[in-house]
Amino acid sequence: xxxxxxxxxxxxxxxxxxxxxxxxxGSSRRGVSLSGEHSLSVGFGLITAEQNNMDDTIDSAxxxxxxxxxxxxxxxxxxxxxxxxxxxxxxxxxxxPSWMNQKxxxxxxxxxxxxxxxxxxxxxxxxxxxxxxxxxxxxxxxGLGYGTMKGEISQPAGNVKFEGSAFGVMGGLGVDFCLSxxxxxxxxxxxxxxPIERNLVKSGxxxxxxxxxxxxxxxxxxxxxxxxxxxxxxxxxxxSYMVLF
Numbered sequence: 001x002x003x004x005x006x007x008x009x010x011x012x013x014x015x016x017x018x019x020x021x022x023x024x025x026g027s028s029r030r031g032v033s034l035s036g037e038h039s040l041s042v043g044f045g046l047i048t049a050e051q052n053n054m055d056d057t058i059d060s061a062x063x064x065x066x067x068x069x070x071x072x073x074x075x076x077x078x079x080x081x082x083x084x085x086x087x088x089x090x091x092x093x094x095x096x097p098s099w100m101n102q103k104x105x106x107x108x109x110x111x112x113x114x115x116x117x118x119x120x121x122x123x124x125x126x127x128x129x130x131x132x133x134x135x136x137x138x139x140x141x142x143g144l145g146y147g148t149m150k151g152e153i154s155q156p157a158g159n160v161k162f163e164g165s166a167f168g169v170m171g172g173l174g175v176d177f178c179l180s181x182x183x184x185x186x187x188x189x190x191x192x193x194x195p196i197e198r199n200l201v202k203s204g205x206x207x208x209x210x211x212x213x214x215x216x217x218x219x220x221x222x223x224x225x226x227x228x229x230x231x232x233x234x235x236x237x238x239x240s241y242m243v244l245f
Contacts, residue, residue, distance in 0.1 A: 036092065041081040041186065043240025046074045047100055051117065053228045054151070058115055060210035061108060061155060069106040069113050076101050077236060083127065092127040094141065100232060111156030119232045121147035121194065123170050135178055142171040147194045147232045150202075158206025162221045164230060168194025176242065184242040194232040 055071040062069055079098035086092060103116035125143030132138065148165035174188025204215040213222035221228045 036084045036086040036089075037244055039081075039083050039085075039184075039242050039244045041083070041240045041242040042079070043081075043186065043238050044076065044078045045236055045238035047077045047192070047232075047234045047236045048074050049100070049102065049231050049234040051102065051230060053223055054115055054117070054153075054230065057153065057210035057223055057228070058104070058113075061113060061208075064209045065109040065113070065155070067106065067108040067113055069108060069115070070104050072102045072104050072115065072117070074102075075117075075119075075234075077238065079238070079240070081240070085127070085129065090129050092129065094125045094127050094143075095122070096125065096143075096145075097122045108155055112154075113156070114152065114154040117149055117151045117230060119147055119149040121145055121168070121192075121232060125170070137176040137178070137184075138173070139176070140171075140173045141188075141190075142169075144169055145194075147196070149196050149199075149230050149232060151199065151230060153208055153211065155206075155208055158204070158208045160204040160208055160211065160215065160221065161202045162199040162228075163202055164196040164199035166194055166196045168192060168232065170194075172236070174238075182244050184244065186238075186240045186242055188236075188238050188240075190236040190238070192233055192236060195229065196231060197229045198227050199230060 051072045058069050058071055061067055077098055077100040079096055081094055081096040083094035084092055098121050100119045105112060105114040123143045123145030125141045127139050127141045129137050129139045146167050150163045152161045170190055170192040172188055172190030174186055176184045176186050178184040199221045201217055201219045201221055203217060211223055212225055
C-alpha cells in the first residue's frame, strides 16, 4: 500500500510539472540536449528489509537448540551512482549499483549459529529536479532494476548456502545540499520493492533446524514444505557524497 501511494505521488508530480512547463512556467531554459551535468556519488545507509522466513527459521532453531540468536534487523546498504542531468531540462537519468548486508549470530546449544544475507542490485532511474537554487536541489526518482541475494545458514549440525534473484521497482525523493559548484551532500529516502520468492541451494551439508527441504545444489530451499523467501524490499534512508563535472 505504501508503494502504491509513493508511485501515485511521483506520477502526480511528473504530470503537474510537465503541464506547468508547457504553459511557460518554471525554468527559463529552452530545449533539451543529450549533453548535461554529470556526477558521481558514493553513499551508505539503512534499509528496513523484513526477513520473515529467515526470522522464523531463527526462532525455530532457538527453540530446538536452546539458542539465543536475535532476529535479523535493518540492513546496511552501500552504493555508487553515475548520473547526468540534461541541459535545458528538469530531467536526468542515473545508474545505481548497490550492496546490502544483514547478519546475526550467537550461541546455539553447544555451538554457534550464523545467519547472513548479501544482496546486490542495479537500478537505472529517471530523475526529476522540480525545485532548486544555488545551494539546494529537490529531486524525485523512479526506476526498474534487478537484484540477486546470497544467503547462508550455519548451525552446529549443518550448513547451507543459497541464492535467489528477481526484478523490482524503486522510487523516492531527496535533496542535494551543495557546498560548492562541484561538491554536494545528498540525503534521500526511497521505497524499494524487490521480493525474492524462490531460493536455490548452492551447497549444503548436515541437517539444519527449521529447514524442511533442500540440501543438494540446485534444489529449492524450503521451510515447512514451502519455498523459503528473502527480500530486498524496504524503506531506505541514505546519505551520499557527490562530485559534479
